[in-house]
Amino acid sequence: MTIGVVLLSGGIDSATTLAIANDRGFECYALSFFYGQRHAIELEAARKIAVSASVKEHRVVSIDLSEFGGSALTDAAIKVPEAPTTGIPVTYVPARNTVFLSLGLAWAEVLGAHDLFIGVNAVDYSGYPDCRIEFIQGFEKLANLATQAGVEGREFTVHAPLIELPKADIITKGLQLGVDYGDTVSCYQPNRDGEACGRCDSCRIRREGFQSAGVADPTRYY
Amino acid sequence: MTIGVVLLSGGIDSATTLAIANDRGFECYALSFFYGQRHAIELEAARKIAVSASVKEHRVVSIDLSEFGGSALTDAAIKVPEAPTTGIPVTYVPARNTVFLSLGLAWAEVLGAHDLFIGVNAVDYSGYPDCRIEFIQGFEKLANLATQAGVEGREFTVHAPLIELPKADIITKGLQLGVDYGDTVSCYQPNRDGEACGRCDSCRIRREGFQSAGVADPTRYY
Numbered sequence: 001m002t003i004g005v006v007l008l009s010g011g012i013d014s015a016t017t018l019a020i021a022n023d024r025g026f027e028c029y030a031l032s033f034f035y036g037q038r039h040a041i042e043l044e045a046a047r048k049i050a051v052s053a054s055v056k057e058h059r060v061v062s063i064d065l066s067e068f069g070g071s072a073l074t075d076a077a078i079k080v081p082e083a084p085t086t087g088i089p090v091t092y093v094p095a096r097n098t099v100f101l102s103l104g105l106a107w108a109e110v111l112g113a114h115d116l117f118i119g120v121n122a123v124d125y126s127g128y129p130d131c132r133i134e135f136i137q138g139f140e141k142l143a144n145l146a147t148q149a150g151v152e153g154r155e156f157t158v159h160a161p162l163i164e165l166p167k168a169d170i171i172t173k174g175l176q177l178g179v180d181y182g183d184t185v186s187c188y189q190p191n192r193d194g195e196a197c198g199r200c201d202s203c204r205i206r207r208e209g210f211q212s213a214g215v216a217d218p219t220r221y222y
Numbered sequence: 223m224t225i226g227v228v229l230l231s232g233g234i235d236s237a238t239t240l241a242i243a244n245d246r247g248f249e250c251y252a253l254s255f256f257y258g259q260r261h262a263i264e265l266e267a268a269r270k271i272a273v274s275a276s277v278k279e280h281r282v283v284s285i286d287l288s289e290f291g292g293s294a295l296t297d298a299a300i301k302v303p304e305a306p307t308t309g310i311p312v313t314y315v316p317a318r319n320t321v322f323l324s325l326g327l328a329w330a331e332v333l334g335a336h337d338l339f340i341g342v343n344a345v346d347y348s349g350y351p352d353c354r355i356e357f358i359q360g361f362e363k364l365a366n367l368a369t370q371a372g373v374e375g376r377e378f379t380v381h382a383p384l385i386e387l388p389k390a391d392i393i394t395k396g397l398q399l400g401v402d403y404g405d406t407v408s409c410y411q412p413n414r415d416g417e418a419c420g421r422c423d424s425c426r427i428r429r430e431g432f433q434s435a436g437v438a439d440p441t442r443y444y
Contacts, residue, residue: 059289059290061286061289062284062285062286063283063285064283064284068328068332094332094369095324095325095368095369097368098327098328098364098365098368099321099324099325102317102323102324103285103317103321105317105320106287106290106317106318106320106321107290107316109316110290129367129368129369129370130367130368130369134367135364135368138363138367141360141364142320142360142361142363142364143320145357145360146317146360147316147351148316148351
């Protein structure tokens with residue numbers, strides 16, 4: 001079986017991406033990060049999703065992006081906005097996907113894998129620069145320059161199967177593949193029981209996704 | 223003053239790169255990593271160098287690459303070779319420079335900086351794929367795709383001022399700029415006092431560098 005390294009955050013998109021990688025026949029190695037985010041609830045979600053998807057291995061790498069601050073997700077001094085904003089929002093974590101893909105690349109290189117999966121999405125992407133197709137293509141090129149495999153002429157592929165899908169289509173696809181979205185957490189500020197605020201950007205996009213898909217929303221709100 | 227983020231390992235190359243960045247008039251922010259390497263002696267070296275160079279700030283980010291293993295530098299089960307090898311050596315840490323530059327990019331983005339400095343060298347590079355000019359150029363392109371600054375049309379520059387210099391020229395340049403190489407550590411397996419083995423690849427390249435430069439070698443060997 002071909003090995004795929006799948007970045008797994010515990011949200012809808014990465015859970016669906018993992019299901020797609022499984023469905024495409026990859027032997028999946030899931031990678032999550034504890035990066036100084038406000039809560040570890042999403043890592044609990046990632047663990048449940050990894051077990052349900054029968055991944056070969058699930059690793060959680062600690063990396064303290066809060067050392068740099070600069071985002072509402074890693075800096076307690078910056079408040080999560082509860083109304084729509086314009087431009088790149090304060091929940092953007094500087095260079096986050098670059099850092100995460102780099103670490104995925106490191107593990108892939110150790111495993112001898114040449115396929116990375118990431119659940120970025122350019123439709124409901126909240127204006128994050130590192131969720132664009134150009135970024136994904138740029139990282140793929142870099143991966144081939146950065147690694148032993150690239151030097152030897154084997155090609156890396158960065159799979160971003162959701163990049164052009166609206167949230168409703170992502171949910172429909174995931175349900176077809178058996179994803180239990182009740183296990184996923186999207187909220188930027190859930191409580192300790194994993195219940196969602198229902199007010200942040202991420203909650204709004206999630207709720208609208210279930211509505212558009214015409215399916216029941218399994219999210220528990222506080 | 224223009225801000226520059228400088229990756230600082232505690233070795234000859236990064237110490238010289240920091241001196242060059244200072245000399246070019248950048249206000250330097252030094253970034254080091256504790257990445258599960260065999261010893262923390264090099265972080266002590268990095269601290270001394272950062273102080274000598276009067277950097278604006280020096281941060282050490284912890285990131286556990288030993289979680290992935292795959293290198294003699296992060297996996298205690300793999301022995302550091304003491305004779306020349308062919309091909310990419312076991313001291314290569316998978317995707318290390320990609321991970322480090324990504325984290326440098328994250329800090330740069332928070333600081334509003336657009337200049338990253340890295341002391342990679344393609345001459346005495348021990349065959350590491352992520353020390354080549356193509357890799358540096360690839361990362362520069364990615365940085366512009368990955369970040370808010372890139373979206374807004376401001377350009378990142380990844381400075382690799384040593385990329386084409388032989389070790390002897392690096393040392394000569396650093397001495398001109400006042401670098402105290404007695405503060406630097408290159409050995410892959412120093413003892414607790416920071417003394418070098420004199421037998422690993424890195425020690426060999428270092429010793430030959432001082433010899434070729436025709437200057438005294440300040441290294442303490444055990």
